[in-house]
Amino acid sequence: MISATARNLEAEIEVSLDELRSVIATKMALEDKAECLLGTLSKLISIIEYSVVDWSLPKPAIPIYAWQAWNKARIICEGYFNNIGMICFSEASSMLKNNLKAGYWFHREDIY
Numbered sequence: 001m002i003s004a005t006a007r008n009l010e011a012e013i014e015v016s017l018d019e020l021r022s023v024i025a026t027k028m029a030l031e032d033k034a035e036c037l038l039g040t041l042s043k044l045i046s047i048i049e050y051s052v053v054d055w056s057l058p059k060p061a062i063p064i065y066a067w068q069a070w071n072k073a074r075i076i077c078e079g080y081f082n083n084i085g086m087i088c089f090s091e092a093s094s095m096l097k098n099n100l101k102a103g104y105w106f107h108r109e110d111i112y
Contacts, residue, residue, distance in 0.1 A: 009051050013069040016044040020076050024085065034084050037077065041092035044073055049099055055107035060100050070096070 023036045048070060054061035073092075077085035105111075 037088040045096045
């Protein structure tokens with residue numbers, strides 16, 4: 001059974017993925033598009049971090065729906081021309097990795 005919180009997070013994830021598709025589809029300068037892509041991916045990172053179910057592990061436990069959403073975001077970004085999408089996704093992936101490492105460290109050191 002999926003909790004109400006998980007359902008809410010899944011809904012927020014879908015909204016973020018829709019926003020990502022919208023940014024990709026909107027005509028704007030490449031610099032502006034890159035900024036919007038990173039902003040939308042950052043929002044998705046925040047949702048994924050909130051979905052962590054166990055920070056006590058060196059690789060925090062994240063529900064499958066959150067990882068599936070991150071993979072969907074990668075697919076959306078890699079379909080964008082000029083590699084801007086994958087450059088932004090690569091940057092966002094590094095941010096997610098660092099944030100998860102920091103979250104584990106904060107948990108381990110009991111820092112909140």
